[in-house]
Amino acid sequence: MSAEASYYVPEQSKMPILMAAAMGLAAFGAGRWMITGDSLMCILGVVAIATMMYFWFTTVIDENLRGLPSAQLKRSYVWGISWFIFSEVMFFAGFFGALFYLRNIAMPWLGGDGVGVHNPELLWNGFEAEWPLLHTPDQALNGENAKFVGAHESLSYPGLSGLLHWLPLYNTVILLFSSYTVHLAHHALKHGDNRKKFNFWLGFTVVLGLIFLCLQVMEYREAYGHYGITLTSGIYGTTFFMLTGFHGFHVAMGTLMLAIQLLRSFKGQFTADDHFGFEMSSWYWHFVDVVWVMLFFFVYII
Amino acid sequence: MAHGPAKGVTRWLFTTNHKDIGTLYLWFSFAMFILGGFFAMVIRAELFEPGMQLVRPEFFNQMTTMHGLVMVFGAIMPSFVGLANWMIPMMIGAPDMALPRMNNLSFWILPPAFLMLASTLFMEAGAPNFGWTFYAPLSTTYAPETVNYFIFAVHIMGASSIMGSINIVATVLNMRAPGMTMMKMPLFVWTWLITAFLLIAVMPVLAGAVTMMLMDINFGTAFFEAAGGGDPVLFQHIFWFFGHPEVYIIILPAFGVISEIIPTFSRKPLFGYASMVYATSAIAFLSFIVWAHHMFLVGMPVSGELYFMYATMLIAVPTGVKVFNWVSTMFRGAISYETPMLFAIAFVILFTLGGFTGLMLAIAPSDIQYHDTYFVVAHFHYVMVAGAVFSMSAAVYYWLPKWTGRMYNEAMGKLHFWISFIGFNITFFPQHFLGLGGMPRRYADYALQFADWNMVSSIGAFIYGASQILFLYNVIATIVAGKKVSEPKTWDGANGLEWSLPTPPPYHTFTTPPDASVIEENSTVAH
Numbered sequence: 145m146s147a148e149a150s151y152y153v154p155e156q157s158k159m160p161i162l163m164a165a166a167m168g169l170a171a172f173g174a175g176r177w178m179i180t181g182d183s184l185m186c187i188l189g190v191v192a193i194a195t196m197m198y199f200w201f202t203t204v205i206d207e208n209l210r211g212l213p214s215a216q217l218k219r220s221y222v223w224g225i226s227w228f229i230f231s232e233v234m235f236f237a238g239f240f241g242a243l244f245y246l247r248n249i250a251m252p253w254l255g256g257d258g259v260g261v262h263n264p265e266l267l268w269n270g271f272e273a274e275w276p277l278l279h280t281p282d283q284a285l286n287g288e289n290a291k292f293v294g295a296h297e298s299l300s301y302p303g304l305s306g307l308l309h310w311l312p313l314y315n316t317v318i319l320l321f322s323s324y325t326v327h328l329a330h331h332a333l334k335h336g337d338n339r340k341k342f343n344f345w346l347g348f349t350v351v352l353g354l355i356f357l358c359l360q361v362m363e364y365r366e367a368y369g370h371y372g373i374t375l376t377s378g379i380y381g382t383t384f385f386m387l388t389g390f391h392g393f394h395v396a397m398g399t400l401m402l403a404i405q406l407l408r409s410f411k412g413q414f415t416a417d418d419h420f421g422f423e424m425s426s427w428y429w430h431f432v433d434v435v436w437v438m439l440f441f442f443v444y445i446i
Numbered sequence: 447m448a449h450g451p452a453k454g455v456t457r458w459l460f461t462t463n464h465k466d467i468g469t470l471y472l473w474f475s476f477a478m479f480i481l482g483g484f485f486a487m488v489i490r491a492e493l494f495e496p497g498m499q500l501v502r503p504e505f506f507n508q509m510t511t512m513h514g515l516v517m518v519f520g521a522i523m524p525s526f527v528g529l530a531n532w533m534i535p536m537m538i539g540a541p542d543m544a545l546p547r548m549n550n551l552s553f554w555i556l557p558p559a560f561l562m563l564a565s566t567l568f569m570e571a572g573a574p575n576f577g578w579t580f581y582a583p584l585s586t587t588y589a590p591e592t593v594n595y596f597i598f599a600v601h602i603m604g605a606s607s608i609m610g611s612i613n614i615v616a617t618v619l620n621m622r623a624p625g626m627t628m629m630k631m632p633l634f635v636w637t638w639l640i641t642a643f644l645l646i647a648v649m650p651v652l653a654g655a656v657t658m659m660l661m662d663i664n665f666g667t668a669f670f671e672a673a674g675g676g677d678p679v680l681f682q683h684i685f686w687f688f689g690h691p692e693v694y695i696i697i698l699p700a701f702g703v704i705s706e707i708i709p710t711f712s713r714k715p716l717f718g719y720a721s722m723v724y725a726t727s728a729i730a731f732l733s734f735i736v737w738a739h740h741m742f743l744v745g746m747p748v749s750g751e752l753y754f755m756y757a758t759m760l761i762a763v764p765t766g767v768k769v770f771n772w773v774s775t776m777f778r779g780a781i782s783y784e785t786p787m788l789f790a791i792a793f794v795i796l797f798t799l800g801g802f803t804g805l806m807l808a809i810a811p812s813d814i815q816y817h818d819t820y821f822v823v824a825h826f827h828y829v830m831v832a833g834a835v836f837s838m839s840a841a842v843y844y845w846l847p848k849w850t851g852r853m854y855n856e857a858m859g860k861l862h863f864w865i866s867f868i869g870f871n872i873t874f875f876p877q878h879f880l881g882l883g884g885m886p887r888r889y890a891d892y893a894l895q896f897a898d899w900n901m902v903s904s905i906g907a908f909i910y911g912a913s914q915i916l917f918l919y920n921v922i923a924t925i926v927a928g929k930k931v932s933e934p935k936t937w938d939g940a941n942g943l944e945w946s947l948p949t950p951p952p953y954h955t956f957t958t959p960p961d962a963s964v965i966e967e968n969s970t971v972a973h
Contacts, residue, residue: 155462157550160551161460171598172598178660178664216621220617221545228612238654245680246676291666292668292674379669379676
């Protein structure tokens with residue numbers, strides 16, 4: 145019997161349907177939360193999802209330790225996670241697309257570009273299109289009564305003199321460096337099975353991830369408290385928080401994934417040629433890193 | 447792994463078997479087809495005569511919205527996923543889908559999602575009423591509060607589609623039997639591979655679109671609010687960036703089904719196999735760069751209109767290749783007209799008609815006349831119903847004997863076909879006239895001059911609706927008491943690995959991959 149012939153097809157499993165129930169609970173709870181303000185059902189659902197993920201991943205790890213997956217099944221996992229990351233890329237692409245459209249097409253039109261197609265004087269008299277958008281069309285028209293109040297200041301590139309006080313630059317350095325440290329960890333494991341070095345660099349990466357998240361929280365506090373950048377400050381605040389927010393969420397997930405790999409390494413679960421959980425988490429980490437570079441460029445610099 | 451299915455209901459709840467999950471998908475989609483069909487009957491009953499008779503206009507809007515959502519996301523898409531689950535492992539000689547537990551999950555999150563969506567009908571605020579395309583600001587500023595349930599339901603459906611697609615891609619790329627090279631795969635497998643790619647690429651964008659809605663509605667962001675610098679037109683761009691590939695997601699697996707059935711009943715291999723693969727890929731590629739042809743009236747610059755017009759018309763080229771190949775396959779074939787073949791031939795004719803009206807709509811200056819009229823409704827029902835649903839009916843008749851080991855009633859199948867075919871055309875052909883005459887879509891009432899054709903259309907819809915009961919009866923009667931068949935090939939002209947298996951196939955098939963000689967003997971590709 146060849147390796148191809150012994151593909152591991154699991155027996156019946158209770159996990160998927162419990163997970164489906166958890167997801168249904170979370171989704172219905174989320175809808176209810178938005179309408180009634182009561183978040184309990186949603187939180188229960190999310191906790192149930194996290195619990196099911198724990199059991200599911202534990203099962204898969206256990207199966208791997210028992211040697212059930214063939215090389216072919218492992219290739220299925222590789223395809224699975226690769227296409228999952230591709231779907232994440234497309235999710236961010238949607239939000240980047242929104243940013244480009246709002247900045248380069250919608251806003252100039254609101255400001256009077258393309259006269260003959262639109263007539264801004266009738267709609268948003270006095271609005272001037274300028275990025276970052278700090279003075280919304282709403283303010284131009286309604287002044288004090290505006291619902292969308294722009295920020296006092298943006299977080300964009302402050303020029304050479306302010307460079308050292310510019311938080312995003314630090315975040316960029318940290319995240320780029322963390323991509324390198326996770327690579328060093330991988331290298332230590334793959335070439336020479338140096339567990340000590342692997343744990344060190346992986347732990348280092350997790351710490352960098354946590355520092356990034358802390359700085360991100362600081363930046364948000366700064367944005368809300370001092371800069372007046374909020375979710376309701378028009379498209380600048382909207383795109384800023386949605387893009388960096390979803391990215392930050394992905395960093396949090398990536399950090400958690402890497403931290404779990406570190407715990408698994410302490411349990412001695414990886415070998416030089418079998419460490420897919422770690423490898424997958426590191427791909428995810430690199431993906432998160434690339435998204436940040438895009439963010440740094442399109443949200444902060446230009 | 448050698449043993450058969452578990453007993454009782456746990457077989458369906460906990461299953462990891464691709465055939466069981468395929469069956470679940472197929473029945474679920476049929477239930478949704480009935481539900482969405484019921485909504486359609488309400489619509490046509492109200493439009494039977496001018497004036498308001500049965501429902502209030504607000505409820506009419508809920509019906510058009512729910513009809514579209516349920517049919518697209520609940521009936522058509524899951525039905526083809528069910529078919530993929532049943533057929534792809536058997537067609538490529540794989541023991542199961544690549545990730546069997548995730549396969550179960552991607553099915554079982556669908557019922558909660560649709561339960562949630564349907565439950566909004568019974569809520570005080572009413573169901574979503576902004577059309578299945580849920581344009582902002584109708585779906586944000588002016589939406590009922592139940593839009594929140596709609597948003598999370600779409601998230602769940604998206605998760606289901608993405609997981610299902612990842613599974614299909616992993617299966618096709620990784621699980622083929624040795625010797626089953628890419629260019630030997632049956633066309634149904636090819637079309638699904640490309641469909642799965644499209645799904646993974648655009649479902650996250652849809653998730654992004656509904657997330658933006660959620661934020662605008664509940665958290666004060668300004669994506670679609672001009673006052674904050676946003677733009678409702680942005681919603682349309684994002685939606686159609688998803689929505690245009692979505693229509694190919696629906697129709698490509700149907701192309702695959704037709705490409706299996708026509709060669710069987712023409713007793714000739716598919717004409718131009720390789721060109722079919724390339725045409726499918728070309729359609730998938732083009733589907734990403736034509737989305738704004740749905741938006742010719744939003745005030746795009748002329749250069750944009752021209753670009754999207756010409757790019758859209760390009761799609762006619764690979765689609766034409768396909769129609770040419772199907773017709774050439776039939777040319778000088780020893781054709782017999784069993785029910786699947788009847789549906790397949792009707793598909794080719796009616797889908798082509800829908801394609802031609804699509805070309806008319808693609809011409810920007812003409813679209814100003816047709817936009818948002820019943821002409822559009824007629825156009826997309828020619829491709830959705832006579833395209834996707836007819837091919838699904840064809841697929842069920844074609845593979846049902848293989849799945850169940852029982853033969854359906856041929857006379858009743860043909861009756862179902864003819865009533866469907868006639869009912870469908872009575873319903874939707876007059877809608878072309880209504881649209882050209884200027885009747886707008888999604889209205890609960892209409893001007894008197896549209897009365898006659900609306901009545902004709904409604905009568906056709908009732909006929910088409912009733913014919914589906916016949917279909918349901920025929921399928922159940924086959925499963926329960928159909929004449930037993932046991933030869934591997936139900937159809938003498940059939941090719942493909944699934945026909946090398948016993949009828950009905952054992953619970954687990956190809957636990958060891960088939961020999962290269964078996965693959966060669968049963969190949970669907972001309973030698």
